[in-house]
Amino acid sequence: MTIVVPNGPSGPTDKLARSLGQKLALRLGQSVIIDNRGGAGGTIGAESVARARNDGYTFLLATTGTQAIAPALYDKLRYDTEKDFEPVAFLTSTANVVVVRSSLGIKDVHELVALAKREPDRLSYGSSGNGSSNHLAAEMFKSITGTEIKHVPYKAISPLRMDLWEGRIDLVFASEVTALNDFIQPGKGRALMVSGDTRSALFPNAPSAKEAGMKSYDLSAWWGLMAPAGTPAPIVERMNKELVAILASPEMKKEMVADGQATKAMTPRQFAAFLAQERAKYVPIVKATNAKIN
Missing domain, CATH: 3.40.190.150 (Bordetella uptake gene, domain 1)
Known part of the structure; x- marks a missing residue:
């Protein structure tokens, strides 16, 4: 077989x-x-x-x-x-995780949405390319929240990770294990929310989309x-x-x-x-x- x-x-x-x-x-x-x-x-x-x-x-x-x-x-x-x-x-x-660079000073997804609406196109997110699952996860987030966030496509995860940590981009949308292994570091990246109805065991302090009032954000x-x-x-x-x-x-x-x-x-x-x-x-x-x- x-x-x-x-x-x-x-x-x-x-x-x-x-x-x-x-x-x-x-x-x-x-x-x-x-x-x-x-x-x-x-x-x-x-x-x-x-x-x-x-x-x-x-x-x-x-x-x-x-x-x-x-x-x-x-x-x-x-x-x-x-x-x-x-x-x-x-x-x-696996759920999708909204991750922001820690230096942005954003504590929750509502602060993120408020900033994106207050200053359209100031924020940027990285993805693994046009049409990738994390690109579409970000676009779904933008559609639900009515925000404008610039898209920066990458060919590899290493430069994406370094650009997030060093402040050249502001957020990423990643699967749970990718978020944990590649983006979440003390003082570098913070998980704000996971998609779907329930919290993740890997990110117990991050609310689910349902808890955050974004029930329709169920991309996984x-x-x-x-x-x-x-x-x-x-x-x-x-x-x-x-x-x-x-x-x-x-x-x-x-x-x-x-x-x-x-x-x-x-x-x-x-x-x-x-x-x-x-x-x-x-x-x-x-x-x-x-x-x-x-």
């Missing part, structure tokens, strides 16, 4: 795939190969699975980018996220397992059952907490409904940014 990771051999997607692959191999009694196929925002790896044989031996470790953002972002996407895949199982998700990064369209239902159901059991295990729960991730058991049909909602969510956000990739 092969699980295609649409990113290089590092980062949260690869780490999750390898952890699940090891546990699946034990439960299924067969080897599980992790095949990293990065490039083009994950679409190269996703396309390879869309074109693979639907015999139950090839799966995609799908991401928000490959299944929800890509259809709105790419003019010429070489796969159909709805028609070319069978949803197998929702895996994990998520991962799921997909199979090529037409994969037999018994295979899909068996894989769903095994993955739900793995994700409920104490060992996996410990790993998820450490990585700022959470899970929710879904049937393949429930996962399909979730995917439809996510695709619809990103269309207006991408349209508002005018971000398009040919």
